[in-house]
Amino acid sequence: MSLTATYRLGTRLFWRDKAMLFASVLTPVGIAVGLPTLMRHVTAEGVAAAAALSQSAIAVVLSITAFMNIGVALTGRRDQLVLKRLRCTRLTDGQILLGQMASVATQTVAIIVVCVVAVRIVAGVPLPANPVAFAAVTIAGSVVMTLLGAAYTAVIPRLELAAAYTMPVFLVCGLSAGAMGPIPLPSWLQAILDLLPTTAVVDAVRTGELAVPFLILAVWAVLGYLALRLWFRWEPRRS
């Protein structure tokens, strides 16, 4: 019941923060729908190019709506001592974090689904061939990126720097998955970037191959969980 309450609170706050809505919803949706639509109409390959870009754009949604959103939100609530106030209640630490993370992960999955449907309508990109596999990997990706975003707050010194600290993650994830267009990378670097959770999700969506991407996601989930347990801060640093 308490977990449901923190989930509801997280969802209410997600849709109420107008500044974050612009960054966490409008921007990634704009990229994930706008770029494939543009590609559909300006390139010779048309639908194929739009489909490839649409798949890559999932990395953008994951890195912004899941990772950046939870990172900025938890840093803000930590620095404004809202997390501390929540800890005055009978909620356990797990319920506080899990409710907020589950909410962000759900919004991320919903936005990915909206983008997939939108590019089907406006750019003629076919829907995923295997909807169950698509759902499984995007849900897993959203959960892992939300978990990593929560753990990442440990390195964000204060709220004013939260966006600046999360931006490089978005750039690297987008670049690695091809969402920034075909930018040639050295093969050794591409091999490393392929291990990113966002790239794993895009690879799974693109190829239908699930085993390796799920293994990569599982490793990141363990790392994120351990980092969260070890380093998550409930209050700002005492100066």
Place this chain on the structure above:
Amino acid sequence: MTTIEVNGLRKSHQGFEAVKDVSFEVSAGEIFALLGRNGAGKTTTIEVLAGFQRADGGTVRVLGLDPYADRAAVRQRTGIMLQEAGFFPDLTVAQTVDTWRDFTAAPRPRAEALELAGLTARSGTRVRQLSGGEKRRLDLALALLGRPDVLFLDEPTTGMDPEARAATWEVIRDLARQGTTILLTTHYLEEAQRLAAAMAIMDHGVIVASGGMAETLAARSGRVAFRLPAAMDPGVLPLPVTVENGLAVCRAEDPDLAAQTLLTWAAERGLRLEGLEVRTATLEDLFLESAVKETR
């Protein structure tokens, strides 16, 4: 029955010993005031008692439980008003209370909580638009939602206007009458004196004075003060005095008798003791005496 028990508590932050060997007890239904200047160690003590920080040494028990190890169990029966904590600024007062009701077992109805805190008229206002004093009252409403057995109040009336402060005192007294054990810290000595049955004064992480409020004050000296005539050597007075900002101050167990002695002495010499003030010991006197002793 002892509800809060602190025995030899020690707590350091990054090498700085904020609390050193602090011990006290609070009985069920008692209001206990923890006093001291900024940095005395009051908030650290209350944060250990509330289970936010683990004690480095000594033992701490709230309702017979370790508040850090058994936080979940202790939380069910405690209410906490922190000195500093944030709200969700875009939620209204009513939405904030409703949200917190979701986190509380068998909560008070929203209307009752708002009325207790004097916020009924502000229920539709966004939290970001509340004044500092109103935020403290919202804080109080949230702390009282679960009808706690133990209430920790860290500077509960800071920023409140006199009317709100008086109303809050009444709420606190009522809760204690109903059996709630209350530990409060405050800068307002008058507040502690009016509310608390027992107190401890902390300075530099140690308790420098403690006991029942009435007994402790009764055992302290009263004060007689008057403006010292310009040419007068205080050494000629019949009682020992200290000179503080042009005032001759005489501390005595029986301030009435001391005043009588001084007035008789002055009348015999045709002198007037301008601005004569006689009063029994206050918490402020005790606080200042304790702080002075500690810095010597």
